[in-house]
Amino acid sequence: MGTAWTAGRRVLISGASIAGPSLAHWLHEYGMTAVVVERHEGIRLGGQTVDLRGAGRTVARRMGVEDAVRAASTGEDGVAFVDARDRVRAAFAADAFGGEGFVAELEILRGELARLLHERTREHTDYVFGDRITALDDRDDEVRVSFAHRPDQAFDLVVAADGIGSTTRALVFGEEARVTPLGLYTAYLTIPRAASDGSWARWHNAPGGRVLALRPDNLGTTRALMSFLCPPRGFERLAVAEQKDLLRHVFTGVGWETPRVLGELDATREFYFELVGQVRAPRWSSGRVALLGDAGYCASPISGMGTSLALVGAYVLAGELASHDGHRAAFRSYERIMRPYVTQAQHLPPFVPRIAHPRSRAGIAVLNTLLATAAKPAVQRVAGHVLSPPAEKIDLPDYTRLRRSPR
Structure with missing residues (x-):
């Protein structure tokens, strides 16, 4: 069960979304005690659909949660790219590209996984x-x-797993680990399900680099995504009411289901607005503090790898702590194993996100033609190398011998 060094160690984890609780699971397996601090008043149950891919799905299986994730799946059958009249221009079923394409085999709401x-x-x-x-x-x-509210406490280690805007990371690394914007703003909200919503996600491009996407969930509602190309302008720091007004302005004149979604902005209880970016930290630890998941190496939602990176990172970090006689060697080994996997995930295809957000009608037509070609069975094998994220490109260590109850 771990090493003599790990026995009884207390680890403070900042963040109770995906990476934090995953790390808590594995620390317990190796005889360590986790304390998770979360600034919200409880588990945040909102959020959009996330993917479990490749090594992330393998880790979920080793955790013993794969079946539970599958049972809570959104049931999304695929994604269709549609025009303003809801005509399908290209479509990819969930099993396209071996289940590792636009839609993964395992799709679950972020809040449900948390x-x-x-x-x-x-x-x-x-x-x-x-x-x-x-x-x-x-x-x-x-x-x-x-x-902020509790007395000071001492811990053996601290892990920042509190997302791309991690305040814990800032306390230790300052400007050394910064967010690199990708020139895209995205809003996420939950709206009532309509008769036009089925089991397929629908993606609509509009001129001006604007996108509206609707995705089914397993809770009787629909998840909406609104994104637009724009250089960083501080919109992510606006008040929520101002962000909603901005969306009304930006998406004026966009047809399809846009009026319906804009009409739900005030009523929705789940709304999140962000400047899409990546975290490229030159190092993931300092002393007794380490970075995990989006706090250390966010690859952006565009990558399709965020959840897998969180699950795999937690598995490797805890396993390396259990494999070494001190935190310094463990942190170095954690980064050595994970860094190539993260680098691949952060290496987005050329012209992303612009290629998925054409500014002109001609550009949209070209995109739809390319997607329709990629959807053909004869082309999928080649296209999959470009359109599928590198979810399996890591040799996962086997820490079974170190666990409390080897399975």
């Missing part, structure tokens, strides 16, 4: 909601942590 992971770990993990880390004092033998 809930599942929380339920699997809450018996052995102390979850602290409604609080956050405000200061870290990294010493030779411990990390003294200050919180």
Whole structure:
């Protein structure tokens, strides 16, 4: 069960979405104790559809949650690219590209996966909601942590798993680990399901680099995505009401289902707006503090790899801590194993995201033609090398011998 060094170690994890609870699971397997602090008042159940691909699906299987994820799947059958009259210009079933294309074999709502992971770990993990880390004092033998609402505490290690905008990362790495914008703003919201919504996702391009996508879920609602090309202008820092007004302005004149979605902006209880970007940190640890998931190496939603990186990163980080006699060697090994996988995930196809957001009607026509060609069975094998993310390109270590209950 781990090493003598790991026995009884207390690890503070910042963030209770996907990466944090996944790490808590594996730390428990190796005899360590996890405390997860989350600034929200509970598990955030909102969010869009996420994919479990390649090595991420393998890790879910090793965690014993693959069947539960499959049972909670959105049931999305594929994605269709449609014009303003809802005519299909190209379509990809969920099993296209071996189930690793635009739609993965396992699709689940982010909030549903977070809930599942929380339920699997809450018996052995102390979850602290409604609080956050405000200061870290990294010493030779411990990390003294200050919180917004709780008394200071000491931990053996601290892991930042609190997303692309990680405040914990900023406390330790400052500007060294920055977000690189990709020139795209995206809004996510949940709207009532309509008769026009089926089991397929629908993607619509409009001139001006604008996209509206609608995706089915398993909760009786529809998940909407609105994105538009734009250089960074600070829109992500606007108040929610101002962001919704911006969307109304940007998407004025876009047909198809756009009026329906804009009409639900005020009523929706789930809304998130972001400047899409990547985190490229030159190092993932400093002293007794490490980075995990989007906090350390966000590949952006465009990559289709965020959830797999979170699951695989948690598995490798905990496994390397259990394999070494000290955190420094473990952190180095974690980065050595994960860095090539992350680099591949962050290497997006040429002209992304512009190629998926043409500015002209002619550009949209060209995109639809290319997609229709790629959808043909005879072309899929070649197209899959471009359109499928590198989800399996890592040799996952086997830490079975170190676990409390080898399976």
